[in-house]
Structures are given as structure tokens and as C-alpha cells.
Amino acid sequence: MSGPELEPRPGWVADDVRAEYPELRLLVLPVDARPSRSPPEVRRRLRELSDRFRGAQAVALRRSPVPWAYRVFFRQIGLDPDVSRTPIEAAAVDRLIRGGWRSDNLLDDALTIALVETGVPLWALDAGPVQGELGIRTATAGEPLGRAAAQPLRLPAGRLVVADARTPLAVLFGDLANGHGVDRKTERMVLFTVAVAGVPAIHVEEALYSCAETLLGT
Amino acid sequence: MAAIDETVQRPVLTPVIPLVEVDEAAARRTLRDQVAKLEAELSASFVAAYPRKGIEFLVSGRGGPRMLSLGDLERLRDDLAHRVQEARRTLDDRAEVEDRHRLLIEEMLRDPARYKWVRVSNEDIGEPGCRHWHVRPRLGPIGMLMGWWRVKISSGCPLATAGPQ
Secondary structure, eight states, X not given: OOOTTOXXXXXXXXXXXXXXXXXXXXXXXXXXOOOOOOOHHHHHHHHHHHHHOOHHHHHHGGGSHHHHHHHHHHHHXXXXXXXXXXXXXXXXXXXXXXXXOOOOOHHHHHHHHHHHHHSOOEEEEETTTOOSOOEEEEOOTXXXXXXXXXXXXXXXXXXXXXXXXXXXXXXXXXXXXXXXXXXXXXXXXXXXXXEOTTOOHHXXXXXXXXXXXXXXXX | OOOOOOOOOOOOOOOOOOOOOOOHHHHHHHHHHXXXXXXXXXXXXXXXXXXXXXXXXXXXXXXOSBOOOHHHHHHHXXXXXXXXXXHHHHHHHHHHHHHHHHHHHHHHHHOGGGGTTOEEEXXXXXXXXXXXXXXXETTTHHHHHHTOEEEEEOOSSOXXXXXXX
């Protein structure tokens, strides 16, 4: 399954956030992988997943335990899952509209494969600019999202974010900060996932391992 | 036995006003549980509603992602409860109409001449697909004159064709 270097580690969750959502967890997995094109076997795997996924599954998705758990959490943090879709539902809609999950690049394909197989969403950051451990907290009023862009997005007070020791790097279940995503210059990535109440730990770890293994070609 | 004078010193009881502390965290926890339950019911209705159209399942968000206050959670809970109730009522109403259409199909098949030109589609009975039951005369005008009526069941959706060049 995974070598000793592939060991997901828990990120921190701020006290006030943990008090409100005791089962909210962030798991982080650094991966020594660089962005590249998908090899044929990854493209084939994506195609096979597309072929196995039908419209009826998309409709019934919200009654499956893991997608449902994310829907509930979306509600509980003030998101409407029919507008800001949960990642697995967004992938399902994408599959139905485009007729299949198209291969973009190795990272996006690996993230999609892990998401579709487990229902657990993953994100990847460029490990270079990340300082300290990742965690979940609330933003202060006007706090910048990321520090790489010249004019970063300013966050409203209380916005739930994924942050490193210095600044928010992503809105929780939202966009990554400009300049912190993986690009051609990335030497190393940090995968992270957010687990909510009702999502078994095994699914979460499996999602991280699956993504990392696809990236590393193991 | 000698009588013993005892003076019992009773403590003076002063009324104690209980200090009522509202545990907002517990209230929010309860509301979040209710939101989870209602979301499950709404999801169940959504799945049961397929392929019917025109049933509203949207419950607007609260400007997240953020930690919702007690008031936000209460409003969300109420909106969800309202939406679940509405969806159920609409589904029940539709189910009643669909049952009537199913009965109509049976009667059409039993006695087509009574239901001349009546047409019932899959959509009318809450099922996917383009099939429909249509009472039409056999052999066109001759059947009309002779009273030879039958139910024609269409074979399904038309095949996809290329659009205009």
C-alpha cells in the first residue's frame, strides 16, 4: 500500500472550530511528485471510472453515506450544496455534462480518481511556499487569501479557511489561493483532505493513498 | 425519663434563585443534528422524486463557509423543514394524479372506444422515458367510421438525429 514516507499526518484545527465541529479533521500528505501528463494507464483508469458511472448513480449519490455527510456539513457551515456543490456531486455533474471525466494532467486525474473512488475530496498545494503545518481556522476581517499574489482576495471575518502557520491558503471546500496551487515550477506537493462527521477514517486515508500512488506511479 | 430540653438550631433558609445559563453550544449542536436529519429527509425526497420535474429542493445557503450562529441555524432548520414538507406534499399530490393515470391506462386498454383519442405518457405516471399510450382508430378513417379503436403504445424515445448542417 504505502511506504514509510507516505504517512498522512493530522493537521491542526483551531480550538473554537473544534469546539463547534468536534469531528472535523484535516489530513495532510506531502508527496514528492511534480506535475506532468497522465500516463496511458491513468487515462484508461479514468475512462473506466467514467464508463461505470451512470445517471442513476448521480441521482442517488446524495443518499450514499459519504457524499451525504459532506452535504450535511455544507449545510452546517452555511453553504447550499445545490449551489456550491460538494466535490463528489460536482464531479458527477461534470461526468454527465461532458460525457466522461476527461484527462487533463496527472494531478487533476489523480485527484478525480481518488474522489470518485472514495467520495472524499482532496486538494493539492505547492509545498514550496507552505510554512509550518496546515490547519483549519477562521479568518480575521480583511485577511489576505495567500501571499503569492500581488492583490490577494481579502477574506471576511469568520470565513473558514485552510491555513499554514502564516496565512490562509484556501477557503474551506473552496478555491486555493492564487499562486499556491501546483504549477510547472512545483517540485513537491502537499495533498490535503477534510474529513467531516460520518466519513470513516479508512475512506479518508484511502483517498490520500490512492491519489499519492497515482501521482508516484506505484 | 427526664425531659430534655432541646433547642434545635435550624438553619435559616434563604431563597436561592437558580442561575439559568443558556448553553448556546449545546443548542447549536442540537440544531446541527436536526439539520442533518432534515437533509437526509430532503435527499430521500429528491431521490424518490426522480424523474419528476418542477419540484423545488433548494434551500439557500447562509453565506458560508463559516460557523453559523444559533439564529442562523434556527432559520436554516426552519427553511429545511419547510422545504421537506413542501416536497412531500407535492410528491403526494403527484402520486395521486399518477395513480389516476395508471387506472386510466387500464381502463383504456379494457375499453378503448370509451376513451377516443386519449393519450397518457410516461411522464403522467411519474416514470422516465417517452413511451405513451394513445387511443387511436385502427386503419385510420375506416376505423373511426367502424368504431374500431385500439390503444397504441409507442415504442420509446425518438432516436437522436443530426442537427441542421
